[in-house]
Amino acid sequence: MTRPVPRGLGQHLVVIYPALMLGVFFIVPFAIMLAVSFFHRVQGGFYEPGFELDNYARFFSAFFARVLGFSVLVAGLAALVSVIVCFPFTYLVTRLGRRWQVVLLVYILAVLSLSEVIIGFSWSTLLSRTAGISNLLVWLGLMDAPAAWSPGLTALLLGLCYLGFPYTVLILYPPLSRLDPQLPEAARMLGASPLRTFFTVVVPAMRSTILGALIMVFVFTLGAYLLPQVLGRPQHWTLSVLITDQAIFQSNLPFAAAMAIFLMLVSLALVGLTMMLGSREALR
Amino acid sequence: MPGLKLEGVGKSFGTFAAVAGVDLDLPPGKLVCLLGPSGCGKTTLLRLVAGLEEPSTGRVRFDGQDLTRIPAHKRGFGMVFQSLALFPHLSVGENVGYALRIRGTGRAERRRRVEELLELVRLPGVANRHISQLSGGQRQRVAIARALALDPRLFLLDEPLSALDAKLREAMQVELRMLQQRLGITTIVVTHDQREAMTMADVVVVMERGHTRQIGPPLEIYRNPASTFVADFIGITNLLPGRATGSDEVTVANVPIRVGAGKELSRGVEVTLSVRPEEVHVLAADAGGDNRLPGEVTFIRDLGASVEISVDCGGLTVLAITTPKERPGARVGERAMVELPPAACIALSS
Numbered sequence: 211m212t213r214p215v216p217r218g219l220g221q222h223l224v225v226i227y228p229a230l231m232l233g234v235f236f237i238v239p240f241a242i243m244l245a246v247s248f249f250h251r252v253q254g255g256f257y258e259p260g261f262e263l264d265n266y267a268r269f270f271s272a273f274f275a276r277v278l279g280f281s282v283l284v285a286g287l288a289a290l291v292s293v294i295v296c297f298p299f300t301y302l303v304t305r306l307g308r309r310w311q312v313v314l315l316v317y318i319l320a321v322l323s324l325s326e327v328i329i330g331f332s333w334s335t336l337l338s339r340t341a342g343i344s345n346l347l348v349w350l351g352l353m354d355a356p357a358a359w360s361p362g363l364t365a366l367l368l369g370l371c372y373l374g375f376p377y378t379v380l381i382l383y384p385p386l387s388r389l390d391p392q393l394p395e396a397a398r399m400l401g402a403s404p405l406r407t408f409f410t411v412v413v414p415a416m417r418s419t420i421l422g423a424l425i426m427v428f429v430f431t432l433g434a435y436l437l438p439q440v441l442g443r444p445q446h447w448t449l450s451v452l453i454t455d456q457a458i459f460q461s462n463l464p465f466a467a468a469m470a471i472f473l474m475l476v477s478l479a480l481v482g483l484t485m486m487l488g489s490r491e492a493l494r
Numbered sequence: 495m496p497g498l499k500l501e502g503v504g505k506s507f508g509t510f511a512a513v514a515g516v517d518l519d520l521p522p523g524k525l526v527c528l529l530g531p532s533g534c535g536k537t538t539l540l541r542l543v544a545g546l547e548e549p550s551t552g553r554v555r556f557d558g559q560d561l562t563r564i565p566a567h568k569r570g571f572g573m574v575f576q577s578l579a580l581f582p583h584l585s586v587g588e589n590v591g592y593a594l595r596i597r598g599t600g601r602a603e604r605r606r607r608v609e610e611l612l613e614l615v616r617l618p619g620v621a622n623r624h625i626s627q628l629s630g631g632q633r634q635r636v637a638i639a640r641a642l643a644l645d646p647r648l649f650l651l652d653e654p655l656s657a658l659d660a661k662l663r664e665a666m667q668v669e670l671r672m673l674q675q676r677l678g679i680t681t682i683v684v685t686h687d688q689r690e691a692m693t694m695a696d697v698v699v700v701m702e703r704g705h706t707r708q709i710g711p712p713l714e715i716y717r718n719p720a721s722t723f724v725a726d727f728i729g730i731t732n733l734l735p736g737r738a739t740g741s742d743e744v745t746v747a748n749v750p751i752r753v754g755a756g757k758e759l760s761r762g763v764e765v766t767l768s769v770r771p772e773e774v775h776v777l778a779a780d781a782g783g784d785n786r787l788p789g790e791v792t793f794i795r796d797l798g799a800s801v802e803i804s805v806d807c808g809g810l811t812v813l814a815i816t817t818p819k820e821r822p823g824a825r826v827g828e829r830a831m832v833e834l835p836p837a838a839c840i841a842l843s844s
Contacts, residue, residue, distance in 0.1 A: 390579060392575040392576070392577045392579035393579050395546055395566075395575065395579065396573070396579035396580075396581075396640075397581075397592070398545075398546065398566040398567045399544060399546075399566055399567070399571065399572065399573040399641070399650075400567075400592050400593035400596060400640070400641075400643070400644070401567050401568075401570075401593050401596045401597060401644065402567055402592075402596045403567055404567075406596060407567075410592075410596070414581075414583040414584075415581065415582055415583050417583065
């Protein structure tokens with residue numbers, strides 16, 4: 211036990227406070243989840259303490275391999291689309307006057323307050339055959355008959371990207387607004403058109419920021435469990451959906467815990483790999 | 495019409511006129527300094543020439559061609575920025591060769607030219623280094639080399655030496671001037687440092703609040719300032735308020751002072767006398783004669799190489815700078831006589 215001396219209280223607090231927060235909100239829950247993942251499930255009941263690898267063994271099937279692969283692919287694709295769309299947008303926002311920047315950022319923060327449920331059902335309506343955008347296109351004469359675009363993979367990706375946009379903008383905004391405006395100007399003076407300046411100076415100079423945004427949005431969309439159910443077909447259900455299903459509807463907490471830990475390990479490995487590739491690129 | 499010509503060029507941001515209708519003719523092959531205090535519009539004027547800002551009024555011409563609507567990347571000018579703006583993701587060689595890469599020059603030719611440019615700024619063999627491995631002075635040289643890669647028609651520098659320490663700055667001023675003369679390239683340098691302007695410039699343009707106040711060779715401006723602002727900004731000067739009591743006579747602190755040749759003064763008008771401190775002589779208190787103000791020595795700053803003497807003449811402080819050899823015997827607290835030679839006295843309208 212540390213006995214805080216009045217003189218050193220401040221210094222002790224500096225260490226104790228983060229340690230307490232990490233312990234209470236991260237390490238303890240994670241330890242419980244890790245323990246539960248090895249527990250024995252009582253059929254028709256709850257679970258009892260024990261140590262078995264059955265929950266992990268269940269993964270090694272073609273079904274779970276497919277679901278895991280699909281989950282990673284969809285989250286990766288959503289992250290890629292979000293960053294590709296948001297990077298030029300955020301860059302142009304930082305070039306605007308202060309007043310416009312504030313208006314746009316407040317709007318984006320407002321979008322952030324929408325829940326996954328509202329976003330999911332709104333897109334599901336917008337993409338439906340009876341009340342969706344296709345009716346508008348028919349009215350404009352661009353389509354022959356209204357079509358149902360949801361549920362489906364495109365609808366799911368659209369929803370995930372929409373969910374990811376405000377986060378991506380908020381991640382990209384601080385480093386982009388700190389970018390020295392004289393960098394693109396220097397490129398202009400050296401004969402590069404605005405478009406070439408963007409691709410040869412702004413994007414490469416912001417390489418690590420872009421990589422960071424990709425990782426954040428990837429991890430964020432990997433955890434979405436409502437959108438796949440609302441906008442996707444059963445074959446589009448991601449691992450997060452299966453975890454929810456096992457934990458809430460099948461009452462199989464040990465298996466849900468095992469899947470959650472597995473998903474975390476896989477995403478950690480992917481993030482680590484991306485960062486390693488990124489740092490090697492930077493060293494070159 | 496060779497060279498750069500500005501015709502009534504102005505730039506307003508909202509209701510604030512950063513540059514107010516400037517007319518300027520820059521002869522080719524010369525180095526011009528835009529000099530003024532911060533916020534006087536000198537950087538905005540440079541950016542208007544570069545094409546990084548579009549003028550609200552007026553035209554920018556170069557060699558007779560109207561450049562007003564030509565974008566920056568098509569003007570063929572080289573520019574060194576205040577922050578240097580070296581690309582952090584590229585090596586030294588890739589920075590210097592960036593313009594050549596954009597233009598589509600082959601790899602071998604590019605490498606040869608980069609080495610040549612680094613040689614020119616006396617920084618050979620660093621092409622493969624990273625920008626972060628260079629010192630401030632070396633980065634400065636890389637920025638200059640990069641801007642010269644395409645043999646620009648006009649070389650623009652925005653406070654290029656402001657990030658360097660005083661000693662290095664003085665050395666770079668001389669080097670930059672020698673480089674400019676060797677290449678014979680028309681150059682515009684923005685600076686707020688009058689010493690820098692005096693060291694490098696063929697022509698100095700003194701600016702204040704968006705207007706050009708005086709244009710000319712640095713020594714001419716130093717000796718014949720057009721206004722109290724210019725006199726005060728270029729070098730150190732004594733500004734003494736007085737009243738014209740004759741066509742070439744001004745009364746300062748109740749003593750009539752004859753002023754040098756210039757425009758005739760109209761009797762009774764309030765004027766300010768500008769006298770450079772190195773022209774002022776401090777004499778013994780009993781020395782009689784014309785153009786002399788009696789006073790009391792208040793401070794002596796002995797810097798070794800020069801001696802600065804402050805004399806209080808009836809409420810006006812007159813500063814004299816002299817050499818140790820010619821140092822008068824006066825001490826702090828003693829009476830003395832200050833002589834203002836007529837040729838050194840310039841009457842400026844207040």
